[in-house]
Amino acid sequence: MKSILFTVASFKNFAGSELVTLSQVNYFLEKGWKVDVFTLEYDFPLKEKVDSKVTVVTLDNLEDIQKDYDLIIARQYPLLDYALFTLRVKGKRVYFESVSYRIPIDAYPIYYKHLTLIGAVSINIINQMNKYGYDTTDVYYMPNYASKDFFDINHKYKNEPNKIAIVSNHVPKELEEFKTYTESVSNIKVDIYGEHHTYTLITPEVLNEYDVIISIAKTVFYAIAMGIPCYTYDEDFTEGYITLDNYKENLMHNFAHGLGDNKKSAREIYEDITNNYSSIIKQSTKLKEYAKNDFYFDTVMDKLYDEIMKREEVNYDVLYKKYSILEYTSRTYIEDRDFLKKQELMWYHKSLELGDLYQKEIGKTVDALGKYEVLLESYNSILNSKGWKLLEKVKKIKKR
Secondary structure (H helix, E strand, O other), rough: OOEEEEEOEEOOOOOOOHHHHHHHHHHHHHHEEEEEEOOOEOOHHHHHOOOOOOEEEEEOOHHHHHEEEEEEEOOOOOHHHHHHHOOOHHHEEEEEEEEOOHHHOOOOOOHHHHEEEEEEEEHHHHHHHHHHHOOOOOOOEEEOOOOOOOOOOOOOOOOOOOOEEEOOOOHHHHHHHHHHHEEEHHOOOOEEEOOOOOOOOHHHHHHOOOOOEEOOOOHHHHHHHHHHOOOEEEEEEEEEOOOOOOOOHHOOOOOOOOOOOOOOOOHHHHHHHHHHHHHHHHHHHHHHHHHHHHEEEEEEEHHHHHHHOOOOOOOHHHHHOOOOOOOHHOEEEHHHHHHHHHHHHHHHHHHHHHHHHHHHHHHHHHHHHHHHHHHHHHHHHHHHHHHHHHHHHHHHHHOO
């Protein structure tokens, strides 16, 4: 049985690189491969979506990682450093993919020229990496994608939008205001999905309930694949509707970052979406055709796999000799981060313990006050009783 190792910093949220990794994990499971994932954080909600046949390795169960794999697909270079140089894990072929140019751990490792292949999910990332000093001549452009279940949906259009979904883990205030404004001036319902709002896996069934999707990146691929009008707006990317005219350039930029920064008010967004909706739905069928040609999951994955497998295997003798220092330095990010995480968790549990102790002491105090109150009431009832008052009169007579 062939085996593959994925590396990804976190494997717990419904977010970009985690969802991409999950899709590729399932792709290789279907091909009958043994699949392992090396990550620093493995938890819910994503955990419930991971097939039980997958072995997920964290620093708590490093003994479960193999020493040899047929293929490694890596994201976030510190994990690949740690796997290759500290754990001495080897993959016959290693593909590293950058999913962002703005987050340092998504940069290419310093030994990138010794890997089988390096890739990026957008042309913009490739250009930025070139500015950082990387030789990007041979970087493989691996677009984001949508799977068959999204393309299989035949979305039904309305004369005007009735429901709009905002999908984002970082909703800008303009979109928060857009929701309030839209629902106050029209019958359009606006729902928000993502962290701090409705947090769930975005499926074809979820998106098909809506007439317009407002998002960037991964969700835009989903929406276009389904033929749903998609409006791109986020904290630093405000292209607006994806149209036949701007589709190709936006695709090259992963439908995110680097094309526009045209901030709009809630009213302007509302008017733009409602006024242009009818013209956009006329383009959506053609956009779906483009999408199937450009980013149908099985097609792009097959092409990537073929590209990787036709290349030479990694020469570990050369790699270990030239970058021997990484056997020591590769531990820095991974183990320090793990230490800090465990310290944070320890103090969190300590705070819970202190909270429990505080509540118990408060409970004891309340109980004591309750008992004191009962005693006080008993004492007062005795003082006010006829027998006590009679006894007090007898005592006064005796003193005379």
